[in-house]
Amino acid sequence: MGVVTTAKYIAPELLAAFGEQFPGIEFSMTVSNRGDIIRRIQDSEDDLYIMGQVPTDEVEVEATPFAWNPLTVMVQRGHPLTLLKKPVPLHAIAETSFLIREAGSGTRNAYLRLFSEKGLKLNVAMELSSNEAIKHAVASGLGISILSIHSLALEGTKGPVEILEVEDFPILRKWYLVHPRGKILSLTAQKFMEFTISQEQFITDRLVNLWPDLANYL
Amino acid sequence: MGVVTTAKYIAPELLAAFGEQFPGIEFSMTVSNRGDIIRRIQDSEDDLYIMGQVPTDEVEVEATPFAWNPLTVMVQRGHPLTLLKKPVPLHAIAETSFLIREAGSGTRNAYLRLFSEKGLKLNVAMELSSNEAIKHAVASGLGISILSIHSLALEGTKGPVEILEVEDFPILRKWYLVHPRGKILSLTAQKFMEFTISQEQFITDRLVNLWPDLANYL
Numbered sequence: 001m002g003v004v005t006t007a008k009y010i011a012p013e014l015l016a017a018f019g020e021q022f023p024g025i026e027f028s029m030t031v032s033n034r035g036d037i038i039r040r041i042q043d044s045e046d047d048l049y050i051m052g053q054v055p056t057d058e059v060e061v062e063a064t065p066f067a068w069n070p071l072t073v074m075v076q077r078g079h080p081l082t083l084l085k086k087p088v089p090l091h092a093i094a095e096t097s098f099l100i101r102e103a104g105s106g107t108r109n110a111y112l113r114l115f116s117e118k119g120l121k122l123n124v125a126m127e128l129s130s131n132e133a134i135k136h137a138v139a140s141g142l143g144i145s146i147l148s149i150h151s152l153a154l155e156g157t158k159g160p161v162e163i164l165e166v167e168d169f170p171i172l173r174k175w176y177l178v179h180p181r182g183k184i185l186s187l188t189a190q191k192f193m194e195f196t197i198s199q200e201q202f203i204t205d206r207l208v209n210l211w212p213d214l215a216n217y218l
Numbered sequence: 219m220g221v222v223t224t225a226k227y228i229a230p231e232l233l234a235a236f237g238e239q240f241p242g243i244e245f246s247m248t249v250s251n252r253g254d255i256i257r258r259i260q261d262s263e264d265d266l267y268i269m270g271q272v273p274t275d276e277v278e279v280e281a282t283p284f285a286w287n288p289l290t291v292m293v294q295r296g297h298p299l300t301l302l303k304k305p306v307p308l309h310a311i312a313e314t315s316f317l318i319r320e321a322g323s324g325t326r327n328a329y330l331r332l333f334s335e336k337g338l339k340l341n342v343a344m345e346l347s348s349n350e351a352i353k354h355a356v357a358s359g360l361g362i363s364i365l366s367i368h369s370l371a372l373e374g375t376k377g378p379v380e381i382l383e384v385e386d387f388p389i390l391r392k393w394y395l396v397h398p399r400g401k402i403l404s405l406t407a408q409k410f411m412e413f414t415i416s417q418e419q420f421i422t423d424r425l426v427n428l429w430p431d432l433a434n435y436l
Contacts, residue, residue: 008348012355015344019360030320031348102248126233130226130249132350137230139372142237154357155373 003031006069006107006131007050007175009150010203018195025188033129035104041180047189049178052148053106060181066196067203070170070214071110072163074135074152075144079164086165090118093166097125097143099134107131110171111146118168135161146171149211157211170217221249224287224325224349225268225393227368228421236413243406251347253322259398265407267396270366271324278399284414285421288388288432289328290381292353292370293362297382304383308336311384315343315361317352325349328389329364336386353379364389367429375429388435 003011008031015027030046037049038058054063073093075081081088081096094115100122101108115122125143128134134145139160149163149170157163177193179185185193208215221229226249233245248264255267256276272281291311293299299306299314312333318340319326333340343361346352352363357378367381367388375381395411397403403411426433 008346008351009354012346012351012360013358016355016358016360026344028345029347029351031346031351126244127246128226128230128249129247130348133221133226133230133247133249135372136227137234140231140234142230142234154353154377154379159372161372 003029003037003050006052006148006150007031009148009153010067010069010175011050014192014196014199017199018192021195022188022191033102033104034106034109041178044180044183047179047186048192051106051176051178052173053109054176054178061178062181063176063178064193064197065174065176067175067200068207068214068218069173069175070149070207070217071107071146071173072149072170072211073144073166074138074147074161075164076138076141077160077162079141079144079162081144081164082162087167087169088164090115090167091120093144094120094122096123098122099137099143099145100124100127101131101134101145102127102129107146107148110173114168114171148173149207149214152210153206163211163213165213170214172217221247221255221268224270224366224368225249227366227371228285228287228393229268232410232414232417235417236410239413240406240409251320251322252324252327259396262398262401265397265404266410269324269394269396270391271327272394272396279396280399281394281396282411282415283392283394285393285418286425286432286436287391287393288367288425288435289325289364289391290367290388290429291362291384292356292365292379293382294356294359295378295380297359297362297380299362299382300380305385305387306382308333308385309338311362312338312340314341316340317355317361317363318342318345319349319352319363320345320347325364325366328391332386332389366391367425367432370428371424381429381431383431388432390435 011029038055041059052069131147131151138145229247256273259277270287349365349369356363
């Protein structure tokens with residue numbers, strides 16, 4: 001299975017839970033950014049893909065949404081922006097040193113689209129090619145950024161990185177199970193799709209548990 | 219600057235601290251696995267690299283060690299292995315379902331070498347292409363693995379993943395600042411090297427703070 005980089009936060013849990021229901025199945029999972037995943041789909045390298053944005057121009061696919069993947073503004077705990085009246089206006093985000101994901105990242109595409117629609121331009125301080133590098137850089141005070149709430153699954157929202165309430169956020173995205181159109185899925189891949197779709201409410205509950213404000217937006 | 223995937227835990231903090239001393243300097247940082255970093259060195263794409271294992275066969279480089287990067291066995295909190303007498307024997311690790319990094323990972327090379335020297339073979343359950351996918355899979359109970367202690371920097375050692383005391387562990391590695399032999403470094407890169415080397419004790423203290431047992435091995 002190929003998963004976009006952000007999906008690495010959710011795919012292992014799904015595989016673990018699936019493996020408990022269907023013991024003896026072996027998996028492998030490759031984590032790449034959106035650009036690489038699209039190449040893997042074109043080459044038909046994996047059974048299934050988990051992506052945050054369905055590719056439409058590059059390759060013909062079937063896509064099934066299955067869980068929320070909300071993007072929020074992440075800042076160092078106690079960052080000056082946290083002192084502003086909530087929700088913080090979008091232009092204040094655009095004016096603050098920003099840590100951007102590399103070209104080819106679906107997360108990056110999603111927030112660049114929002115800022116461009118609002119006629120705003122991000123003040124990019126550094127480009128980093130992984131969510132964790134961004135998280136560590138936010139925690140170190142190098143700048144702020146926008147990440148999936150799933151990226152805080154292990155450390156929670158009380159750690160060195162906090163979620164800021166910002167105008168026009170969260171960006172509500174979904175995860176999609178994707179496969180090349182017309183490809184006949186293995187029985188295992190079909191079962192995994194059914195299982196994953198059945199986990200939607202469970203995943204939503206966990207996200208709301210991580211960041212209770214999310215319930216106001218769903 | 220190019221950094222191997224595991225170095226993304228340390229490089230942002232170094233850049234942040236360096237940027238405070240020398241304001242106005244702009245950076246970019248690319249995170250790749252060992253194989254890709256070696257290609258980037260060959261193509262001279264970056265000023266400096268941070269790696270956990272100096273490439274010797276593939277490319278001529280100069281390398282300066284600067285901080286500890288200990289690898290430890292990571293298990294789901296409360297895993298049956300935690301009930302064994304400590305240190306857990308190495309063969310017990312080899313017999314447990316193991317989550318392995320992809321080929322090309324320096325971390326993977328380091329632990330495969332240890333097990334092969336001891337005449338043991340890992341029981342590989344799944345191959346995952348990022349430290350975070352591994353961490354989430356360990357936390358989900360898909361298996362155990364071996365990761366740099368630095369990978370727990372944000373969530374700490376009291377979270378869903380715990381460090382297991384195992385015979386022949388930690389594998390004590392160092393981080394190296396690497397650049398192509400003979401390449402004239404920019405003034406900024408030279409300053410960053412000096413600064414990074416000066417941070418060694420600080421980084422060691424932070425690791426010991428994260429996992430106090432480490433002090434017994436240094």
